Amino acid sequence: MTNTPLTPGVAAGRLDAAHLAANFADVAPPLGAHEARVAADRCYFCHDAPCVAACPTAIDIPLFIRQIATGTPEAAARSIFAQNILGGTCARVCPTENLCEGSCVRETAEGKPVEIGALQRFATDTAMASGGHPFARAAATGRKIAVVGAGPAGLACAHRLAMLGHAVTLYDAKPKAGGLNEYGLAAYKVPGGFAQAEVEWLLQIGGIAVVNGWALGREGSLDDLRAGHDAVFLGLGLAGVNALGLAGEHLDQVLPATDFIRELRQASDLTRLPVGRDVVVIGGGMTAIDAAVQSKLLGAENVTIVYRRTQPEMPASRHEQEHATASGVKIIASAAPIAIHGAGRVREVEFAYTRAGAKGLDLTSQTFRLKADQLFTAIGQTLADAPASVALDGRKIAVSGPGRTSLPNVWAGGDCAAGGDDLTVTAVAEGRDAAMDIHANLMGA
């Protein structure tokens, strides 16, 4: 090994294997049984608890914590999974400070919420490790449903439908199921192959046939699916990315952050994954943070996130921002890119500071340049391949109620559907609720 964080350009193996293994280990190690007990004891078992109201999947948090406190984590897990079958992933990646923990009355009382996310992980890990699946399928209904997209929304929808006795075919364009859980989250949030293990565990419900490498519009059309099934659920996610719209965007090593994260998640050997000495990430959401932190953990010397608005306006939670800065990432707020310089490949990115103007942000005359061997863009994702027949609301699929689209017997949920935050937990809620609506619709309930 000859490379170091100081090696110029884009290079692999800046850190040795042991160092990389440590860097990409579990970012929030699980609670032990004693820690879980102590943490659970802090819950006040609130009436009509604010944490439940803050959870997009409305998990009965006081109940599951009391079940942990009384020594029955498996029962706790069942309470969680009944509302959110991807409770394992959500326990790891939910921005809890903005959701359940942010509304915990002990946050009000002491500034220290009950550790709901960590407790949820304790319960779900315990249950998943004990083997078996907590739910059983209802008697077969004879109805066939196509679910397109095996991300959080599609998985949650497919599971609920299968549980209710329907026969589900789950199509996904990628070689593996999981969607963003498999391809889009930072590796240190879901280490140890958790995403695939969770998919396998979820599929134990039975009644779900998974078809990988199947893309809507490529392997089949929406009309084909509608003809062959009683209902269709679209959980397409957002496969496209927004462009900066700047000259130089075509230069080598100017990449969507999602591509970098996907490659990293699928890399079998991180010592062979190249990263720049100087990395610049443009954007202010979770994707920007995940790309920046992982660049740093791979051994980049300088990693800078540049966000066009002020830092409090960053979509990434404060906890995520702090994690980035603690990992050595520099955050520059209120600056927008105005040019990408380089010859063949990117060398520098030029920014102008911004200020709030009458019609949004104004660029100021103050500019600066950052060296960049790699430039990752994380300024939002777009619905790339929506079927032409389904009505859109802006740039997403229009839905009413629990995911009903403009087409009969076609539902949609998750990031591809209009409305709701683009969060794993929101996608799960939408997939689950669409499944209940599909069931009610098909069974005439």
Added chain:
Amino acid sequence: MADLSSTFVGIRSPNPFWLASAPPTDKAYNVVRAYKAGWGGVVWKTLGEDGPPVVNVNGPRYGAIWGADRRLLGLNNIELITDRPLEVNLREIKQVKRDWKDRALVVSLMVPCTEDAWKAILKRVEETGADGVELNFGCPHGMAERGMGSAVGQVPEYIEMVTRWCKQNINTINSITSVDLDLFAPEPTLDGKGTHGGYCGPAVKPIALNMVAEIARNPATRALPISGIGGVTTWRDAAEFLALGAGNVQVCTAAMTYGFKIVQEMISGLSQYLDEKGIALTDLVGRAVPNVTDWQHLNLNYVTKAVISEADCIKCGRCYAACEDTSHQAIAMSADRVFTVKEEECVACNLCVDVCPVAGCITMRELAQGEVDKRTGRPVAPYANWTTHPNNPSARAAE
């Protein structure tokens, strides 16, 4: 710093905190450590008559119940009286008393119910120079089956008889703390079986306080010196026992949970409290006794209403759940989780105060005389109790 020195049944000690006769006082090593830590006195673990030593179990002796964060709330114990030879105990007692003249040393005794047995052991204890003896009428397990301990304590005539032979009295509460749900046996479990044991720790304090108060206010017993014992854990617990008429207190479970050092907090806390109140220790003893009364003498015209401080409220809603589900539906909850008391429904039961996690957030406001109680629609009247209440069939006619 307030003077905490105390005289109880003629025995002087630098403070009223004594260690109770129990495992912490079984031998010189422990007792000397206790004195060094600052305990005012000890009651040496109960001695039995000379002869083959007592046999204890060799499995677990203690069972427990816990509160949040595994804080020990109650402990029970199936250890018997000392299992060391009488001779060894007496020799150690003599030496310890000689080395620690300013501290109280009382010896607990339990022998069979014969005059000779008691007289024999008393003579030998007297020779050690110990300050006094305690007659163990409380031990609830193991010894009772042999006609000693609580078997005696539950028969007043026996107590009178034994006390006459010798020249005090707590009956330990029997308990099973928990059941092992895999072994289906009481805990602590020995070879698949369990038994009842004496209950102690914070959980018994309310029971012990009531017993002390009953002895202190009963005309027939109020002159008796009382050593308060049962769940004393902090200076505040000790002050409560003293206020209800105990001349000193004895501690065991708290020491067994946290070690002897806790006496330092007890000394500093009681001392600060007495200084703040500007009273002496003797002024505290019995000060609350006149305010312990029977239900029928409580003022039925004392009317209060709960008040919830929105500024202190953390919006957990426990007051609402408790009142709505299990009490008088007297708390309203708004969509944005503001909780307010409906005075027209509030009977002032205090349940909301008790379940609120924030001390002082919910308080009880006393209605002034003449103010209209919105629940009854009647103005608050002067003092009147059940004895004169019109609904009381045996009430004396109210003038």
